[in-house]
Amino acid sequence: MALLAVMVPTVTGILSFIISPARLREFIHLVGSIATSLIGLMLVWEVAKNGSITSQNQFFHVDALSAVILMIISIVSLTTSIHSVGYIRHEQQEGLLSGRQTRQYYMFYHLFIATMVLVTVVNNMGLLWVGIEATTVVSAFLVAIYKKGEALEATWKYLMICSAGIALALLGVIILYASSIAKLGASNQVLNWTVLSNANLMLQPNLVALSFVFIMVGFGTKVGLAPMHFWLPDAHSQAPSPVSALLSGVLLNCAMLGLIRFGIVAENTLHGQLIQHLFIGFGLLSVILAFPFILVQRDFKRMLAYSTVEHMGIIAVALGIGGALGYTAALLQMFNHSIGKSMLFLSAGNVNQKYRSKQMPRVLAMLRIMPFTGVVFLVGTLAITGVPPFNIFTSEFSIFVAGFQQGHAVATSVLILFIAFIFAAMMFQVMKMIFGEEVGERVTRGEVSRWSVIPLVLPMAFVVAYGLYIPASFTQLIHHASYILAGGGHV
Amino acid sequence: MTVLQALSIVLILSTLGLLWIKRIATAIKILSIQSLILGMMAMFIARQTGTVDLYIMAGLTILMKAIGIPWILWYTLRKIGGVRETEKLIGRELSLLCGGGLLAIGYIITSRLHISAPNLTREYLPISIAMLLIGLFIMMTHQKAIMQGIGLVVMENGLFLVALVTTYGMPFLVDIGVFLDVFVAVILMSMLTYRIDKTFQSTHTENLRRLRG
Numbered sequence: 201m202a203l204l205a206v207m208v209p210t211v212t213g214i215l216s217f218i219i220s221p222a223r224l225r226e227f228i229h230l231v232g233s234i235a236t237s238l239i240g241l242m243l244v245w246e247v248a249k250n251g252s253i254t255s256q257n258q259f260f261h262v263d264a265l266s267a268v269i270l271m272i273i274s275i276v277s278l279t280t281s282i283h284s285v286g287y288i289r290h291e292q293q294e295g296l297l298s299g300r301q302t303r304q305y306y307m308f309y310h311l312f313i314a315t316m317v318l319v320t321v322v323n324n325m326g327l328l329w330v331g332i333e334a335t336t337v338v339s340a341f342l343v344a345i346y347k348k349g350e351a352l353e354a355t356w357k358y359l360m361i362c363s364a365g366i367a368l369a370l371l372g373v374i375i376l377y378a379s380s381i382a383k384l385g386a387s388n389q390v391l392n393w394t395v396l397s398n399a400n401l402m403l404q405p406n407l408v409a410l411s412f413v414f415i416m417v418g419f420g421t422k423v424g425l426a427p428m429h430f431w432l433p434d435a436h437s438q439a440p441s442p443v444s445a446l447l448s449g450v451l452l453n454c455a456m457l458g459l460i461r462f463g464i465v466a467e468n469t470l471h472g473q474l475i476q477h478l479f480i481g482f483g484l485l486s487v488i489l490a491f492p493f494i495l496v497q498r499d500f501k502r503m504l505a506y507s508t509v510e511h512m513g514i515i516a517v518a519l520g521i522g523g524a525l526g527y528t529a530a531l532l533q534m535f536n537h538s539i540g541k542s543m544l545f546l547s548a549g550n551v552n553q554k555y556r557s558k559q560m561p562r563v564l565a566m567l568r569i570m571p572f573t574g575v576v577f578l579v580g581t582l583a584i585t586g587v588p589p590f591n592i593f594t595s596e597f598s599i600f601v602a603g604f605q606q607g608h609a610v611a612t613s614v615l616i617l618f619i620a621f622i623f624a625a626m627m628f629q630v631m632k633m634i635f636g637e638e639v640g641e642r643v644t645r646g647e648v649s650r651w652s653v654i655p656l657v658l659p660m661a662f663v664v665a666y667g668l669y670i671p672a673s674f675t676q677l678i679h680h681a682s683y684i685l686a687g688g689g690h691v
Numbered sequence: 692m693t694v695l696q697a698l699s700i701v702l703i704l705s706t707l708g709l710l711w712i713k714r715i716a717t718a719i720k721i722l723s724i725q726s727l728i729l730g731m732m733a734m735f736i737a738r739q740t741g742t743v744d745l746y747i748m749a750g751l752t753i754l755m756k757a758i759g760i761p762w763i764l765w766y767t768l769r770k771i772g773g774v775r776e777t778e779k780l781i782g783r784e785l786s787l788l789c790g791g792g793l794l795a796i797g798y799i800i801t802s803r804l805h806i807s808a809p810n811l812t813r814e815y816l817p818i819s820i821a822m823l824l825i826g827l828f829i830m831m832t833h834q835k836a837i838m839q840g841i842g843l844v845v846m847e848n849g850l851f852l853v854a855l856v857t858t859y860g861m862p863f864l865v866d867i868g869v870f871l872d873v874f875v876a877v878i879l880m881s882m883l884t885y886r887i888d889k890t891f892q893s894t895h896t897e898n899l900r901r902l903r904g
Contacts, residue, residue, distance in 0.1 A: 324862065324864065324865065326861055326862055326864075326865030326868070327864060327865055327868055329865070329869075330865060330868030330869060330871075330872060331868075333869075333872040333876075334868075334871075334872055334875075336876075337872060337875045337876050337879060340879055341879065344883065344886070347886060347890075348890075349890050349891065349898075349901065350901055350902060352883060352886050352887050352890060352899075353898075353899040353900075353901060353902055354902060355883060356836065356883055356887065356896075356899055357899070357902075359876065359879060359880065359883070360830065360839055360843070363843055363876055364827060364830055364843065364846065367823070367843075367846045367847065367850060370850050370869070371823065371850060371853060373861075374850065374853050374854045374857060374858065374861065375857075377854075377857075377858055377861060378857040378858050381858055386858070386859070388862045388863070388864070390862070391861075391862060391865065406804075407804070410804070433902075434902045437902075438902075
């Protein structure tokens with residue numbers, strides 16, 4: 201099953217490259233996407249019902265934590281896939297992408313999803329690192345797809361900063377491996393999550409601490425935590441919009457999953473404050489740094505990217521706060537942020553294609569020109585800044601409560617303060633875009649295409665519904681995952 | 692003086708040499724030699740420990756890192772033509788001095804770690820840490836796209852050596868995976884370098900400063 205989940209997108213990607221008739225390629229792409237999502241959701245269902253699954257001679261291990269991320273991948277990738285069809289067709293009509301580039305786009309798009317699925321289902325922590333590095337390389341091809349100066353620059357920074365960062369994480373993995381070999385003897389099983397997550401495994405504390413610091417910096421780079429976030433706004437703003445949605449909505453969570461897994465292993469050995477402090481410190485710094493950049497931003501895709509930095513910071517703080525409520529809220533925040541942010545990036549893509557500009561001052565009267573996208577963008581912005589009654593309010597509020605409960609009053613107060621600042625800054629920016637003045641006759645009214653509108657209904661439903669009501673089965677899955685986070689080993 | 696020690700001396704000299712050279716073509720040659728030495732060290736350690744996996748990894752290192760990657764870089768360099776001198780933020784002498792400093796840091800760090808591992812570790816871990824740091828240093832100070840890529844490969848070489856001397860290499864599958872990732876990353880960097888040259892008529896990273904704030 202887990203093997204299928206990796207193979208289906210891989211095969212779809214290869215087929216998309218080989219097949220030349222455009223209509224048939226789009227058909228294959230959609231069928232492959234739907235199949236990927238279905239298999240992912242079936243896996244999630246299995247895990248929610250029967251607990252974790254280990255298959256293929258211990259190669260794959262899917263637990264509740266993986267299931268949460270898999271669910272994000274399934275839902276978001278389905279939305280972006282349908283949106284992609286409209287987006288890419290439009291880019292081809294405009295002459296921005298050639299036929300060959302389109303084929304490359306679809307191939308790397310599916311390979312990107314395959315690598316992300318691999319990260320969530322693989323058992324061996326070394327291979328988890330390999331998967332995360334593979335996501336960097338594959339998605340770099342997608343960021344570079346336009347072959348313009350800025351896209352090249354963004355890709356170069358992305359590849360260099362993330363590869364160098366993640367190399368440091370590999371050093372951390374090697375140190376951890378050395379430490380566990382000393383305990384268990386050399387074998388290929390030693391790096392497996394099923395072995396490492398054992399709470400009674402007494403590794404050497406000083407080595408584990410050293411290894412985790414490297415891992416925190418390395419994977420933190422990939423998650424986009426400040427001060428290692430410089431690649432993020434560039435890559436996320438220069439990529440095609442469906443890819444931006446995947447980068448912000450899914451990929452960063454996969455990197456976060458790596459951070460969480462190693463964090464649990466380190467916490468089992470150290471039982472100290474170190475990991476808490478690291479998470480809260482980096483998280484708060486990200487939230488604080490994102491604010492001025494959001495305030496002065498003129499490019500709306502960059503603004504959304506900085507908002508992602510902020511949210512990754514919030515999730516990191518929540519993970520640092522911990523406790524049953526803190527972990528649950530962190531996972532819920534992950535899910536909610538992914539749905540909301542991917543929706544925003546997709547509608548930003550529509551806006552970008554309509555107005556032929558990413559500059560906010562040039563985008564006005566969105567609500568009148570593109571009624572549907574305008575509404576989605578408005579709701580998305582309200583949701584992402586934590587306004588009730590939308591989904592992110594629920595999880596952010598839980599994080600605040602958990603913070604005060606666990607006695608992190610100062611950190612939580614700073615967090616609340618800056619979330620409020622960012623809310624104000626984003627509202628200030630977005631209101632002008634949505635309700636702005638007359639533009640003259642520069643843009644015609646109407647949406648870009650049906651393809652780019654219809655898929656937005658799915659995340660919209662989640663954004664509205666999860667603010668009011670969360671299904672019990674989903675809550676149970678999140679509880680299972682937060683139990684693993686609290687050091688419950690593999691449940 | 693064992694063979695391994697001799698090889699490790701050549702290794703560290705080649706890494707420091709990268710800080711001194713003036714032409715990119717020379718840097719590629721040095722990188723190739725460095726990877727070859729690394730492969731040979733892996734061979735020796737494989738013979739001592741009798742692990743088949745390491746033989747395969749050593750063979751792959753020589754094949755891909757000593758021949759494959761340098762060839763890709765050299766091909767890219769030939770395709771873009773133009774000025775082939777390196778350009779750095781700081782001078783050669785200062786670079787070399789920093790390299791020496793990083794080597795010292797490697798020794799200081801590892802002397803404080805108490806790793807209950809084979810003797811190999813105590814002898815060669817400082818060198819591998821220094822390689823990692825110098826690779827990072829090359830990435831930071833060089834302003835030509837290809838040289839930054841070379842810095843990344845040096846970092847990866849350092850990591851391979853860390854794994855080699857602390858744990859006789861990572862589990863086989865992980866090693867292969869890391870290898871694949873590095874290889875694809877180098878191919879991508881070459882493509883990007885070529886594109887950057889076509890777009891800006893130079894591979895100087897000064898051109899990559901438009902995205903700010």
